[in-house]
Amino acid sequence: MAKIAPCLWFDGDAHDAAAFYAATFPDSRIDAVHRAPADYPDGREGAVLTVEFTVCGMAFVGLNGGPHFRFNEAVSFQVYTDDQAETDRYWNAIVGNGGSESQCSWCKDRWGLSWQIVPRALTAALSHPDKAAAKRAFQAMMAMKKIDVAAIEAAVKGGA
Structure with a gap:
């Protein structure tokens, strides 16, 4: 287990999110699933309480904490890509799985x-320089929205 891991709050679907991330990004996997030993305010005994998972080599914990808190843009994950094909693959996986596009390389997952x-x-x-x-x-x-590598390279060279 890592010394530190961000804990992401989900509304009952932490396992689904972890499985999606593990299937989408390299060096990613579900490491452990922990079930609630007793009923709690937003779940029942035996339900998935937390999921330990790794995305691109970084450890996370997904907590099924209920509907009380939502993600916002104050926290985002940057994934660095080597080419347009890799950019397209990740973007299309996130947006195409119920996510949404935003501006300047940003998107949201479902x-x-x-x-x-x-x-x-x-x-x-x-x-x-x-x-x-x-x-x-x-x-x-x-x-x-999604970054177009060829257009960025053309802009650097002085093209439109």
Whole structure:
């Protein structure tokens, strides 16, 4: 078990979320499922209480705590991608499984958790030593939902 792990609050479907994340991202898996030893305010004895899982090598705990708290954009997970195909794969998995698109690499999964699917090419473009190239890349990104790597690279080179 990791020394520290973020605990994500779900409304009864922590196991489904963990299974989706494990199937979507590399180096990901469900590590343990713990059932409630007794009834609790939002569940019954024997129901899944917590799920320990790993996403991209990082440990998490999913808690089935009930409907009292929801995710918001104050916390998001950035996933760095190596190319457009990987960007498309993760974006389409999240959005296509009941999630929603947002702006500038952000999307939400069906549980309301925010993700940023960030191509490494975008990070490089935004920190380009030529400030004008970085600005063009930034302006191109601001008009996007899912990041288009070719359009970012064209912006760096001076294209539209």
